[in-house]
Amino acid sequence: MTSQTNSAALTDDEVGMGYLSSLPRRVVTLYIPLGLFVFVLLFPFYWMAITSVKPNDQLTDYDKNSPLWVATPTLQHIKYLLFETSYPGWLLNTMIVAVASTFLALAASVFAAYAIERVKFNGSRFVGLGIFLAYLVPPSILFIPLAFIVFQLGMYDTKLALILTYPTFLIPFCTWLLMGYFRSIPYELEECALMDGASRWQILTKIVLPLAVPGLISAGIFAFTLSWNEFIYALTFIQSSENKTVPVGVLTELVRGDVFEWGSLMAGALLGSLPVVILYSFFVDYYVSSMTGAVKE
């Protein structure tokens, strides 16, 4: 341990052995590959954005105008999207479904995670394992029987069908994540409260939950993103245009016949991505911790 502190003192704030490689070497091995990665990963977004503000006559005319730039940006595609299609309705639907299912899933997961991790009832380990296995069941093998069930329950073509089915993939994830957070809260705090006569409910709401707020935020924004991005259930359970979510609506209603209106399609894709990107930009660290936390457990 002393050698480590010595080397840290010698090399200032640099961690590891980065000081051993020279600048030209770092340019070739680090900066150029990193630049390529960033370029490839971000180019589709740039292309989306530039297409959505291009006037129609420049959209497919690559000889006169460079496709990578737009001289006279226009808002016609976005205007068309917002005032002549059901797009605002889809945004609202997606928002309602995502918020409601996130809320349901979070509430159920908090209780489940607390029960598995702290109440430790008989068989809680077994239930925890079951939750993990439930996380591994993909929607693409569930959508046919779920469509069958949704139809039988009379929920076909309603937002309620989505609100009730989305928690199936949100709860396992959120529970798994929150279990990790609850585990990090010292037992002694709960024991003190228990000795002071607090009930399980009071311990959960007054002690554990306030301490697990970062976990709740991580689970919440992640669940919101997952339900915002969900596609196969929404495609299967919803038929009428006014109940569609953004991903389904953009794909099934904005694509008509052989004429692709790429401008408004890209504007639709861009606007539909914006809410999750904004949420993400505010909570990057929570987002990363929820993603890596779920994997590391």
Add this chain to the structure above:
Amino acid sequence: MSARAAPSFLSSIGQSRNIPGLMFMLPAAAFLLCFLAYPLGVGTWLGFTDTRIGRAGVFVGLENYQSLWNDSVFWLSVFNTILYTSVASVLKFALGLWLALILNENLPFKSFFRAVILLPWVVPTVLSAIAFWWIYDSQFSVISWALMKFGLINHQINFLGDSTNARASVIAANVWRGIPFVAISLLAGLQTISPSLQEAASLDGATPWQRFRYVTLPMLTPIIAVVMTFSVLFTFTDFQLIYVLTKGGPVNATHLMATLSFQRGIPGGQLGEGAAIAVAMVPFLLAAILFSFFGLQRRKWQQGGSD
């Protein structure tokens, strides 16, 4: 604290573990039983019936599976799924690990890069797939335009119209979306490896490759196992990308089991057959899960049994 006269019924419930435990479990259990376990059962049952949309089916035994066994399109979809999963997973792993190693170095604006790199993964798949659809357009593809500008090709690439190109294109789009997840998860794993191990290896005369091969990689294998299990699982059951880009075409060259199941089950109306295809995916998923368990087991001795 105000003492109660006698332990009431309620307080004795409060002190036991099982009853509050089960009550806390109730909401989650209700959801998972009604909309996860029950549908799994219904799906298995549907696979043995000839149910169509709007008509209750009767039990037909293994008929669906027999007809799938003799169905060349089904076997093509199995082949496509395995090809798609293996190629995309290997590429995602290699490129993701590379990106993670780059990000693990001392870089300016590191947190900015880390944030920006996750974007493909945050954005709804369907919406980014639509962007790829436009990028892969047969006449106005920006990739074709750029390659022609550089003089590398002299005609438009038919990205989604030719079976080989279409397969390569959907795999590329999947890799694009999957790299961030692999990279950021592996980066989290890399950051748990103490730099002193690297320094010790380097003092013993290890080359950078040897440090990677004999220090970094063994320390990272548990996380690699988990990350790749998830990656394989999600790639294997992928639906959205194919549905947007090719809908299984050209001539079923990119049909995956999930898309075939959807096509037969929902627009085709053959719920029974669609469910049978979905059930046929289960053995592969089980294999992936078992792989994950063995990956997790290795973890204990690698981290000194502490975690």
